[in-house]
Amino acid sequence: MVVSPWTIVAVVLYMAIVIAIGLWSARRVKSMRDYLVAGDGLGRWVVSFGIVGAIVSGAGILGNAGSGYGTGYALYVMTMGLSFLGLTLAYFLLAKPMTVLAKKHPVYTLPDVLALRYDNSRSVRILSGLAVVLGCLIYLVVQFVAMAYVGTTIFGWSQGLSLFVGGAIVVIYCIGGGILAAMWTNFFQLLVLSVFVVAMAVYMVSEVGGLSELNQRLASIDPELVAPWHASGAFVWQNVLVYAFFVGLLAYAGVPHISTKFLTIKNLEVIRWIPLISCFLYLFAVAATWVGMAYRVQAEQGSVPAVDEADAVLPTLLLEAFSPFLVGIMVAAVLAAVMSTTDSFMVLSGAALVRDITKNGMGVGLTDRQEMFWSRAASLVMMVIAGFIALNPPEFVLSLMAVAWGALAAMLGPVLYLGVRWKRATSQGAVAALVVGIAIGGVLAMLNQTVFADAPVFSPWNIAAIGVAASYLALIVVSLLTKPQRSRMFEHFTAEPPVRPEPVGSAGRT
Template sequence: MEAMRQEIILGCVFIYLLLCIGVGLWAMRRTKSAGDFFVAGRGLGPVVISLAVFSSTLSGFGFVGGPGLVYATGLSSVWMAVCSALGFATGYYLISKRIRMIAEVRDTMSMPDVVFARYGSETARLLTAATIILGVLGYLATQILAMALVLQSILSATDMLADISLLACVVISSAVLIFYCVTGGIIASVYTDLVQGIVMIISGALVVITAYSVFGGGFTEVSSILLEKDGEDIMPFGTLGSMASLSWYFLFGLGLAGQPHVASKMMMNRKLSDNRVVLPMTIFGYVIAAMLWVSVGVVMRALVLGDVALPLGAPDEAAPAFLSTYAHPLLAGIVFAGLFAAIMSTADSFLNIGAAAIIHDIPKAIRGKSLNNELFWARASTVGLAVFAAAIALYSGDLVAILGAFGWGTFAAALVPVILIGLNWKQASAKAAIVSISISLLINFVIQLYGIKVPYGISTGFLAMLTSMILFIGISLLEKPKKLPYDIDRIMDL
């Protein structure tokens, strides 16, 4: 079986891609309106929602970037994963009920719709849509690039496609993504998320077992090697130190609920009472899949620092190198498919919310109504957005890295105060929402654009989020409370 390793990996990935195309075709028959395209007609069950929420949260970053970061900096980045219990708690305590209720009474399709319903401000809606487009472009470009790089690494290992170009890999992987997103919209997206979530859970569990058996002494031997060679890396704050780690905990823990691709899924469930089941299932799935992040990272670091393996060319090679060297060919195949799953499940969510911002939210904010024939334009803008993001991924040089880093922090800093606090505090004002979104964008952009290094490795997204939260509450407290629309006022009493 070892001799057939590349063929097995390729076969697993091929089957997975075919499955995505099949789901797209199936979902096309169920997508009859823009409401179906963007929020699945608010008719999804708890299993689909929970797997969609966790798989779109744990993107390709968790499967490639995460192990790479642990290899490079020890456990510092694991604060981004350990905070998931807080992140999902804030999401379900603070927004899941109200966002779903607002979706039902106002027929909202997107986060900017919810912001408009809450604040009655077209400017706030426009700024939210602009934030989403900026964040989506960065995130989507990095996901497409990651998808193409993984495909290139698989195909170039075969004799027939040894010289395949990155452009060809971008075209192949984007074509599958675009196909199922255009044909089936969010229905295809969440049902592929279901498949992707299951693949990610299986991959996570199997990889931990494999990682455990790399050293005869299991993780105890891994820890002993790392304690001897450095020590700080296997301690809770890793090599980046305590303030860098804790700033990530703040940003990722309190910021998860502000991620539009996660929060918008909370509008799609059939029944409010499903949330009781969705929350634990989401956490379970996330934890199992995230174990890959930690286990592969620490094992690869121990192998290299312990002089058992040669240093990697780059930290992001940690997961692929581990799979190609230590995993059974069939497991490697499943995990590579899981890797595609992780990337695609996030990318399809971004395509969906980005398309909604372009054809639904911005026209509504500017001319007071959405476009005619929204479903057609939703499909057209999905293609346009994917092609534009692919072009950024291929030709923008450093811009893709800047936009990618900009993603999570942008969403968290701009949307957490407006959504998380705003849906639970009646005095929150439109002016505060506008100022906090604008300032958070400004801080994030200036720091990223000018490459400003923050002392102690403190996250720039954290600084932007903290500032926007303080401004949001401070400005709202200074203003006189305004009367809310009747329906929103009643919902906020529940």
């Protein structure tokens, strides 16, 4: 495939900007606190863009357009129908506690927060660290597959070259700057992505005569395209509602790339408008769904070529309909979505391996500088492993993407949500919840390859959602059966007596 020089110019320009942001951020990173929580000093716009930018992945953008084309509204209802409420609920429940904790204690990761909450339990720390590593690895593989998809379909590169270039750029801009780089690049990347997706959606929907006309035409092609769920297959009502309720609503921010961003918030006042800003940013970013639907209508009319594979809608549309420079900007936007998710998982996975499992879980002594060095090294290793897996991905890798969010939510959501909002939760309850969440929502869901099989009850979608419910249940039951514990998380409450003196070296930072 011959790529226009203008396309290359636009992509290179985009890459240069994110690398410049990364290098600028790296100069400001002096400690683990800077590296993992950006010195907990970010404002409402950067936090909102950073969180939504991390949520909206490259595979998600390609997948949203593909699902709009292939399944209509059912996948949207399943994964997004209650997610706006789920994200809002996450802000309501978690943003304030996480912000306060980041000021009072040296908590930089989700396992740090859980260990603080659950009596400094080593089991809680190691189990949650393992859950983060497992979830991050899956996400990294999927993002690498999306990078390779863009590289091979748009540029005609080999799979290996696409992975190497994409991975190297993420490493260059983020390995030095950590979460600070991730948040600022996400700000820029989501800006590019939102403008691109909204412009595309408005253009495509207006081409078919508006939103009402689009929906009527979809219904005339196949009434199931506008139905909230399908009569059979993966999108039957049980799957759609169970996933939407348990994963989309009740454990949405269990995923570490959202919850740990709350630790970067500068002060409590910043929280006030973040939910509202995020709602609109999220809507802009997922508007690719309507691009896919409009493409389906046009394809049925014969005005655009049909695609063999639903996920190829966006690349096909780009190459068919736009000028080379615009194609370059749009490719950059898709890459932006890929990279803005990859960077968070790269940093979090390295931190989980070194800080949560090795240093605090296994008790290996590391200074702040050593911890930062080894976290970066571990992040690099995780990127290389993910890249190698993505070179020859298992057939079910995209199915894994479909359940990865649910798996992370099942593994980490209940212990976090109930942990900060229910004082009666105990460390034994947390261990039970983590074990159940990892076993059902994580391992079982990922081993099950029947995502699009006809037995919906056993599909990984459902299993991840069932994992959320089972994990909540385990936490509640085991906590009520065990002796109440007081937690350092609540010791600053006026009615709460101090639990015990702070350990040496972990003094508060207020």
